[in-house]
Amino acid sequence: MKLELNNITKRFGQFIANDAINLTVNPGEIHALLGENGAGKSTLMNVLYGLYQAEEGDILLDGKKHTFNGPGDAMRAGIGMVHQHFMLVPVFTVAENVALGHERSTVFGKLDINHARAQVIKISERFGFNVDPDAKIEDLPVGIQQRVEIIKALALDAKVLVFDEPTAVLTPQETDELINVMKQLRDEGRAIIFISHKLREIKEIADKITVIRLGKVVGTALPSASNEELASLMVGRPVNLTVNKSPLIPSEIAFKVTNLKLSDKNIDILKNISFSVTKGEVFAIAGVQGNGQTELIEAIMGLRPEATGEIELNKNSLKSLSINSILNLGVGYVPEDRHRDAMVSNFTISENLMLDRTQDSPFVKNGTIDFDLLHDFAKQKIEEYDIRSQGHLSPIGTLSGGNQQKVILAREMSKALKLLVISQPTRGLDVGSIEFIHKQIIKTRDSGIPVIVVSTELDEVYAIADTIAVMHHGEIMGIVDSSTPRETIGMMMAGLRN
Numbered sequence: 001m002k003l004e005l006n007n008i009t010k011r012f013g014q015f016i017a018n019d020a021i022n023l024t025v026n027p028g029e030i031h032a033l034l035g036e037n038g039a040g041k042s043t044l045m046n047v048l049y050g051l052y053q054a055e056e057g058d059i060l061l062d063g064k065k066h067t068f069n070g071p072g073d074a075m076r077a078g079i080g081m082v083h084q085h086f087m088l089v090p091v092f093t094v095a096e097n098v099a100l101g102h103e104r105s106t107v108f109g110k111l112d113i114n115h116a117r118a119q120v121i122k123i124s125e126r127f128g129f130n131v132d133p134d135a136k137i138e139d140l141p142v143g144i145q146q147r148v149e150i151i152k153a154l155a156l157d158a159k160v161l162v163f164d165e166p167t168a169v170l171t172p173q174e175t176d177e178l179i180n181v182m183k184q185l186r187d188e189g190r191a192i193i194f195i196s197h198k199l200r201e202i203k204e205i206a207d208k209i210t211v212i213r214l215g216k217v218v219g220t221a222l223p224s225a226s227n228e229e230l231a232s233l234m235v236g237r238p239v240n241l242t243v244n245k246s247p248l249i250p251s252e253i254a255f256k257v258t259n260l261k262l263s264d265k266n267i268d269i270l271k272n273i274s275f276s277v278t279k280g281e282v283f284a285i286a287g288v289q290g291n292g293q294t295e296l297i298e299a300i301m302g303l304r305p306e307a308t309g310e311i312e313l314n315k316n317s318l319k320s321l322s323i324n325s326i327l328n329l330g331v332g333y334v335p336e337d338r339h340r341d342a343m344v345s346n347f348t349i350s351e352n353l354m355l356d357r358t359q360d361s362p363f364v365k366n367g368t369i370d371f372d373l374l375h376d377f378a379k380q381k382i383e384e385y386d387i388r389s390q391g392h393l394s395p396i397g398t399l400s401g402g403n404q405q406k407v408i409l410a411r412e413m414s415k416a417l418k419l420l421v422i423s424q425p426t427r428g429l430d431v432g433s434i435e436f437i438h439k440q441i442i443k444t445r446d447s448g449i450p451v452i453v454v455s456t457e458l459d460e461v462y463a464i465a466d467t468i469a470v471m472h473h474g475e476i477m478g479i480v481d482s483s484t485p486r487e488t489i490g491m492m493m494a495g496l497r498n
């Protein structure tokens, strides 16, 4: 089915998120949408899926005009969406989730779980998905949950499929598998829209690329374009993807973990972890997601009191301190799940910039908040971090994913720091913002602060790390310096000791 979006304009108040956008996607084509954080990609997809109604413009499927008042209309017309944040009901089974939302469709009639189960099995077999129709969503890893979203779309035989940053939360192997599935869907003649900030993936699978900036289409490109060409088309200026940094100056140990152990139901999650970080050092923890990195950071931040071993910052034990006490010591913390742990959606940007700053808060005087000071601070950070929004009083939930991440980074990196702990610093950020955040991390390091970064992106690890530790199955496979070849790191990620 051919999709045409003609002159789509979507406003939020005075703000124009999509400005007369034209996009045509043919059957059997993977069409990538590329654009900076806040460029308007997700908004356009939400218009297509009936979540938003455009003020102007038309949606055409095989030349026929459609109006979608909700996702149900879009789904029935043959549009499927795999969301950035899954829209599944966690306490329901896979089959129940597949049946949900389809209840008014002719395919399912009423909530027909048996039919849904059969569909799950059939589609799983076709794509080699290995998904159990009776498993509960909340018990499944993210990679499998995503497959459920794909099954849900295919159960209604979606002819146009939208993948909005589907690889952001996947392991490299899951990404490769997803890329194969997308190719298979294309070869079956479906029209596919793919949104990603990862130029490598776009170049690997896209047939065409449309670039959006500030709500407008600014150009198209072929997958053969260089990274630099794509980046500058997207950001509107040249982007330098390598960070300049001076060599690590040997210094005293500021942070130390000794024999940290954690187990859950007799399974060892952290096995005797020991490492130290000096002042002014970026210590990166690499590894495939799910090898204990999350739990290690949680233990450091006081969120895993059951862990044994020692954790010290400037020779003071952090063990048995609460997360609040640790934050109040001057630890900046950017958690991996920003929605759950780092922001309050309906609070403004200003209010979110103040969160967690209870004791040392520069914005609180005599027990009251100095709003003028807070708003000035927010305006300054919006400028400095290039946070695209309608101002400091916008609720953070209305910002694009990448811009939400920038607010959290701005808050944590602006504290009087003794230690900075960041998980997946640039997840969901565009290349221009990645360049900026990497520079900020190096600036923090150069001011003598120890920095711990967890990242599943090897490019990122190499761009900023002085020292690299690789985790595998809850263990550190080796601690090496950043001149170590990628192959060695890759072998450690697969479980071989250095």
Ligand SMILES: Nc1ncnc2c1ncn2[C@@H]1O[C@H](COP(=O)(O)OP(=O)(O)OP(=O)(O)O)[C@@H](O)[C@H]1O
Binding pocket: 012, 017, 035, 036, 037, 038, 039, 040, 041, 042, 043, 044, 388, 389, 390, 398, 399, 400, 401, 402, 403, 428
């Ligand atoms: N419900 C809303 N209310 C107000 N403004 C909104 C709303 N939804 C989106 N916006 C604004 O529209 C702009 C486009 O956001 P959108 O999420 O489409 O960007 P994006 O290109 O998908 O970015 P990212 O790459 O960061 O996900 C942003 O500036 C955002 O703040």
